Amino acid sequence: MKNSLATEWHPNLWPPFTQITSSKPPERALKGNGALLITDDGTSIIDAISSWWVTLHGHGNKYIAEAIYHQAQELEQVIFADFTHPQAELLAKRLSKATGLERLFFSDNGSTAVEVAIKLALQWWHNQGEERQHIIAFEGAYHGDTFGAMSVGERNLFNEPFEKLLFPVSRVLWPSTWWNDPEIDAREEKAIRQLETLLKVPTAAVILEPLVQGAGGMAIVRTEFLEKIEKIVHQSKTLLIADEVMVGFGRTGALFASQRGKLSPDLMCLSKGLTGGFLPMGITMASKKIFDVFLDSNPRKTFWHGHSFTANPLGCAAANASLDLLEDNSNSYLNFESRHSPHLKQLALHPKVKKVRLAGTIAAFELNTNEEAGYLNITGKAIKNMH
Numbered sequence: 400m401k402n403s404l405a406t407e408w409h410p411n412l413w414p415p416f417t418q419i420t421s422s423k424p425p426e427r428a429l430k431g432n433g434a435l436l437i438t439d440d441g442t443s444i445i446d447a448i449s450s451w452w453v454t455l456h457g458h459g460n461k462y463i464a465e466a467i468y469h470q471a472q473e474l475e476q477v478i479f480a481d482f483t484h485p486q487a488e489l490l491a492k493r494l495s496k497a498t499g500l501e502r503l504f505f506s507d508n509g510s511t512a513v514e515v516a517i518k519l520a521l522q523w524w525h526n527q528g529e530e531r532q533h534i535i536a537f538e539g540a541y542h543g544d545t546f547g548a549m550s551v552g553e554r555n556l557f558n559e560p561f562e563k564l565l566f567p568v569s570r571v572l573w574p575s576t577w578w579n580d581p582e583i584d585a586r587e588e589k590a591i592r593q594l595e596t597l598l599k600v601p602t603a604a605v606i607l608e609p610l611v612q613g614a615g616g617m618a619i620v621r622t623e624f625l626e627k628i629e630k631i632v633h634q635s636k637t638l639l640i641a642d643e644v645m646v647g648f649g650r651t652g653a654l655f656a657s658q659r660g661k662l663s664p665d666l667m668c669l670s671k672g673l674t675g676g677f678l679p680m681g682i683t684m685a686s687k688k689i690f691d692v693f694l695d696s697n698p699r700k701t702f703w704h705g706h707s708f709t710a711n712p713l714g715c716a717a718a719n720a721s722l723d724l725l726e727d728n729s730n731s732y733l734n735f736e737s738r739h740s741p742h743l744k745q746l747a748l749h750p751k752v753k754k755v756r757l758a759g760t761i762a763a764f765e766l767n768t769n770e771e772a773g774y775l776n777i778t779g780k781a782i783k784n785m786h
């Protein structure tokens with residue numbers, strides 16, 4: 400049994416995604432070590448959610464900690480207009496090589512990386528004298544909590560109070576699948592037909608989470624489906640935005656999930672695992688085709704966007720160190736499926752387990768319960784309280 404010293408809610412903290420009248424007060428974490436979090440009463444807890452999917456190499460990774468420490472002693476922050484710095488240049492070179500996308504625009508988190516991608520896509524058309532505002536997204540999508548990101552995300556309880564202020568977006572079915580799914584071909588065909596129909600309207604961009612919708616419930620599509628999307632979207636000459644905030648940096652068994660689906664997006668959003676889980680940072684990668692349309696002596700064509708902490712040197716140092724570790728230990732994510740697979744096969748035999756699925760480090764299944772599936776299903780809370 401747990402015996403944490405924190406039995407009450409702090410009087411000044413406002414926790415995210417939490418209704419404190421119906422939730423248990425949080426654990427107090429004092430230390431992180433590898434897969435473990437150590438609370439104030441000395442209990443070790445396995446951080447199976449990788450602290451909201453950001454931690455890649457375990458907690459307290461010494462190599463990244465040292466990199467941040469050294470960078471902090473050299474240069475902790477510098478205005479990123481009129482200045483650049485070596486860590487940002489190195490990171491830009493490496494990520495450009497790894498993604499095939501030439502340009503790298505920094506921001507602070509996943510939501511801002513998505514905002515930047517949407518703004519770049521809209522202005523890309525605007526700069527060429529064509530007003531295109533039609534955006535296509537997928538059912539069940541999650542792209543963050545700022546207004547643009549909420550707009551392209553699934554409309555639900557979480558954004559209901561703001562619904563009237565969200566811009567309209569067209570939706571396509573997300574044909575997620577699982578082991579032994581006999582109807583997947585039909586669902587994929589339906590989604591492709593919907594997309595083809597919607598693309599008849601001049602479209603600014605299609606945005607998706609490659610391979611896996613994370614917050615949408617680890618909803619995994621087949622790589623063949625992504626290959627079809629790639630073909631249709633590029634034939635239609637619209638832009639493709641890959642939101643790799645959750646799936647990037649090895650999560651799905653490739654450095655980027657787009658690579659598994661043979662997607663070549665025009666814009667790619669990165670955050671979460673970017674710094675190995677050490678510091679908040681967002682990046683929007685853009686192809687040369689995107690960047691070139693912003694090059695003009697006319698100031699109206701400039702991308703007038705930036706954040707105070709753009710390309711923070713500590714974040715860049717952490718990201719470079721995390722990339723070192725990913726490069727040195729690529730087997731840690733390339734072969735993860737084969738580590739999950741035997742255990743998942745065992746679990747799949749359980750009568751309460753259904754919709755078993757696997758993509759790289761992500762293994763997921765659902766439980767047969769009497770309530771509707773989703774974040775408000777009371778079973779989740781019951782399981783959480785079982786320790």
Ligand SMILES: *Cc1c(COP(=O)(O)O)cnc(C)c1O
Pocket residue numbers: 508509510511513541542543544608613614642643644645646670671
């Ligand atoms: C978490 C997430 C975001 C938002 O990132 P934040 O850093 O929480 O703002 C955007 N897109 C996807 C796919 C995510 O998983």
